[in-house]
Amino acid sequence: MKRKEKRSCRLILACCALLLFISVNAFAQxxxxxxxxxxxxxxxxxxxxxxxxxxxxxxxxxxxxxxxxxxxxxxxxxxxxxxxxxxxxxxxxxxxxxxxxxxxxxTKMLDEVVVVGYGVQRKSDMTGAVASVNTKTLENRPQTNIIQSLQGAVPGLNISVTGTNAEGSSTKTRIRGENSITADNKPLVILDGIPFDGPWSEINPNDIESIEVLKDASSAAIYGARGSNGVILISSKRGEKGKLTISYDTYITIDNPINFPNLMNGAEFWKYKTEALKDANTTPPTESNPEPWMGSMTVTELRMHEAGMDTDWLELATRTGFKQQHNISFRGGVNKTNYFVSLNYTDVKGTAVGNQFKRYNIRFNLDQEFTSWFKFSTSTQLGRYDRSGSSASFSRAFRMNPLAEAYDEEGNIRSAAWEDSSEAFSVNPLSSLNNKSNDIRSKVIT
Missing domain, CATH: 2.60.40.1120 (Carboxypeptidase-like, regulatory domain)
Known part of the structure; x- marks a missing residue:
């Protein structure tokens, strides 16, 4: 009797477990x-x-x-x-x-988000080619002109130096080559969502967070015909949540011109010219004029040769260049307010005498969140740029006669260095230093 009761209990428990499993499975489905x-x-x-x-x-x-x-x-x-x-x-x-x-x-995914047009998009979703430059690249290449920092750093971005000056603005930038013979082929530059058409030197490299270069024709779908030559997108730094971060950086550079060609001095030039004049002069010598070729020498050349003097024009037109840049920034965020403030001072004296450039920049970026649907942001840059004065001419210094004179008897810079019939060869390479100009401009970008 007891065995039958045990079997009955086991059977009841098995039935209950089966019913529980069926009910749980039915609930899951x-x-x-x-x-x-x-x-x-x-x-x-x-x-x-x-x-x-x-x-x-x-x-x-x-x-x-x-x-x-x-x-x-x-x-x-x-x-x-x-x-x-x-x-x-x-x-x-x-x-x-x-x-x-x-x-x-x-944070890893955010690194793969790039600015495209007036919004953001993942690199993996882009149909066109995008090249990015981060802050570290710019910090490792300190330059007055930001475009010089990008030289050789971005595939497909061709930057060629067409001249040299303190501002570093003698460059040519191309993304997709020369697309037109007469039209402008420079790329469209977008600074914080606003088209920027000023010199590259007016942008403080220390304010840049990232640079994206849109190289393919797909950029025209975003910016229209203006983007047909490619687009360079520049995003400045913005505030971050957390404690106030104060950063200060500076650099000082000394520049010396090198690899000058070996030009003739006064004695070498006199010998070369007299031999050329002797070969070219068909007038026979006479007692009164034993050296008829001397009549082809100018008064200045004769005076310089007889005094044993000559002029090293490259030495007069060049100097040791000097650059200094100081930048201080404040970055942080409190509650729903993020801010970034920077002050920049740049002073450059080029290797050409009289060539100089000064920049004073103040940037103020603010992001204020009032509600989940109402936010206020501003990106403002105040700049003052001093390009006063004129520089000596390198090209004329290379071609100028070493028996010509730079200064008159009173020590003033002569307009014409010697009495040559061709004005192009007689203009003093230092004459532009007599020009007095004040080229100081102020600009607000917001």
Whole structure:
């Protein structure tokens, strides 16, 4: 009797376990409607986040409040929530329980987000070629002119130096080559979302956060015909949440001109010219004029030769160049306010006498968040640029007669260095130093 009772109890327990398994399995197979909300770590709703039922094509996106709703979702399945710049997160569906998700920022993913036109896009989604330059590249190549820092650093960006001056503005920039014979072939430059058409030297390299170069014709789809020669996108630094960060950097550079050609001195030039005149002069010598070729020598040449003097024009027209740049910046953020302020002073004295450039820049970038849907941002640059004066002429110094004179008896710079019939060869390479000009300009970019 006892054995029969034990068997009956075991049978009852087995039936109960079977019924429990069937009910749980039936619950797991049921279809439910899932609702939820997606926010970031600051508690702000994320608009447009993707919510997908893993392993299926069913999905939705969050609205302006960060809410989403998915109908006919199998209970127990997994939801995958993702958004550009944030780490993916998986959530298990537990009946009709409301789901709350907080996505964390993915710094690695943010590095792959580039500025395109007036928005952002992942590099992997770009159909055109994009080359990026970060802050470290610019810091390792300190230059007065930012375009000189990019020389050789960006594939497809051709920068050629067409001259030399303190400002460093004698350069030619091309992305897609020469597309037109008569039209301008320079690329379109966008500084913080605004077309920039000024000299590169007016931008403080220390203010730059990143540079993107759109090289393919697809850039024209964003900027129209102005982007047909390529686009250079420049983004300045902005404030960051956290304590105030103060940065100061400076550099001083000394420049010396090198690799000068070996030019003739006064004695060598006199010998060369007299031999040439003797060969070219057909007038026979006489007692009164034993050297008829002497009549082809100018008064200045005769005076310089008889005094045993000559002029080293390259020495007079060049000097040791000097650059100094000082930059201080303040970067931080409090509550819903981010700020970046920088002050820059640059003083450059070129290797040509009289060639100089000074820059005073103040940048103020502010991001203020009033509500989740109302934000205020500004990018403002105040600049003062001093390009006063004129520099000595390198090209004339290379061609000038070493038996010509730079200064008159009173020590003033002569307009004509000697009595040559050709004005192009007689102009004193230092004569431009007599020009008195004040080229000081102020500019506001906002």
């Amino acid at each position: 049921q279809q439910v409607t899932v609702t939820g909300n997606v926010k970031d770590e600051k508690g702000e709703p994320i608009i447009g986040a993707n919510v997908i039922v893993k392993g299926t094509g069913t999905g939705s996106v969050t609205n302006v409040e960060g809410d989403f709703s998915l109908a006919n979702v199998q209970n127990g399945s997994t939801l995958e929530i993702s958004f550009i710049g944030y780490l993916h997160q998986d959530v298990k569906v537990n009946g009709t329980k409301h789901v709350s998700i907080i996505l964390k920022e993915d």
